[in-house]
Amino acid sequence: MKKIIVAVAASLALPSGAALAQTAPYRLLHTIAVGGEGGWDYLNVDPAGERLYLSHGTQVEVVDLKTRKVIGTIPNTPNVHGIEVVPSANRGYITCGRSNTCVVFDLTTLQPIGAPIATGLKPDALLYDAFSKRVFLFSNNGGKSTVLNAATGAVEGTAELGGDIEATATDGKGHIFANVEDKSEVIExxxxxxxxxxxxxxxxxxxxxxxxxxxxxxxxxxACHNEKLIVTDSKTGKQIAVLPIGAGVDGAVFDPSTNNVVTSNGGAGTFTVIHQDSPTTYTVVANMPTAKGARTIAIDPKSHHIFTCTANLGPTPPATTDVPRPRPSIVPGTFRVLEYGK
Structure with missing residues (x-):
């Protein structure tokens, strides 16, 4: 615990991207130009297909990770949030928040399979669980999350999760974990x-x-909006550690090759890198600069490269009742992927 306190104090004393960035365990390897217009949300790496899928406004961009070129686009995905792939079924799934639907597509042709599937309100994150062979479409409005058969796309049920679901994870043994944004909880x-x-x-x-x-x-x-990372024992629910992270976080990954937790902080334009020294001890290693707006993150489990995306940003529109937290405007043609590694 003492080590955590020392690390926290050190990071709080540093401005974003300052001295801690000197020890950053990752460096920018590639910038992949995508272009186009519109905002973005989740990224997803398909290690088997060596592809990166990007949510981008009303379409999904598909990047070949061997050439780092855009090789295809999946259109007609209004307010796309997330993408998940099921290589064994040669299918991909896309959540569309504006239409409350899920688009299913063929991984080979990138063409849609059947009509869009109706979902709960505001489908956002999604997850393929190999144990149950299901795809979970998580609602960020009310917690009624639609559950699909991964091979066929048939609806198999609705998970009543009691809140607005954000990012999720699976242990591969029948347990699904999810952050509940409006309740400030993590559930199983x-x-x-x-x-x-x-x-x-x-x-x-x-x-x-x-x-x-x-x-x-x-x-x-x-990773929490009030610039804190909370570490929880998934078995007991015991809170293990609280650590500082950058502003505007919207993503977190764990890198088993380094035992690092990395959060993507779009407001600060940084990655916060936290090392798991032991199951009970954590140290903030770096607040390394990325780019403003780079708030989501994905990791390739084969290469252990880390991806985020952003664009050049313009003025932020005024807040409204419907949009209490407006994001900055986006300069057309500047959308890009940032790839980090050793």
């Missing part, structure tokens, strides 16, 4: 029965978004 539910097994408060963390998971230590890493 059964992948087959859909019953909620545990609910754990994340205070002092508020409005969790990104979620990393280490199956070896059973640790959940919830």
């Amino acid at each position: 539910f059964d992948a087959k029965t859909l019953a909620v097994r545990q609910r754990h408060k994340l205070a002092p963390g508020e409005e969790p978004t990104g979620l990393g998971y280490d199956p070896k230590t059973n640790r959940l890493f919830s």
Whole structure:
């Protein structure tokens, strides 16, 4: 615990991207130009197909990770949030928040398979669970999350999760974990029965978004909007550590090759890198500069490269009742992927 306190104090004393960035364990390897218009949300790496899928406004961009070129576009995905692939079924799934639907596509042709599937309100994150052979489409409005058969796309049920779901993770053994944004909780539910097994408060963390998971230590890493990372024991619900992260976080990953947790902080334009020294001890290693707006993140489990995306940003429109937290305007043609590694 003493080591955590020292690390926290050090990071709080540093401006974003300052002295800690000197020890950053990752460096920018490639910038992949995508272009086009519109905002972005989740990225997804398909290690088997060596592709990167990017949510981008009303379409999904597909990048070949061998050539680092855009090789295709999947249109007609209004307010796309997330993409998940199921290589064994040669299918991909896309959540469309504006139409409350899921688009299913062929991984080879990138063409749609059948009509869009109706979902719960505001489908956002999604997850393929190999244990149950299901795809979970998580609602960020009300918690009624649609559950699909991964091979056929047939609706198999609705998970009543009791809140607005953000990022999720699976242990591959029938347990699904999810951050509940409006309740400031992390929950566990059964992948087959859909019953909620545990609910754990994340205070002092508020409005969790990104979620990393280490199956070896059973640790959940919830990245919260109030610039805190909460470490929770997934078995007991015990809170293990609270660490500082950058502003505007919307993603977190765990890198098992380095035992690092990395959060993507779009407001600060940084990655916060936290090392898991042991299951009970964590150290902030770096607040390394990325780019403003780079708020989501994905990791390639084969190369251990880390991806984020952003664009050049213009003025921020005024807040409204419908959009209380407006994001800056986006300069057309500047959307790009940033790839980091050793």
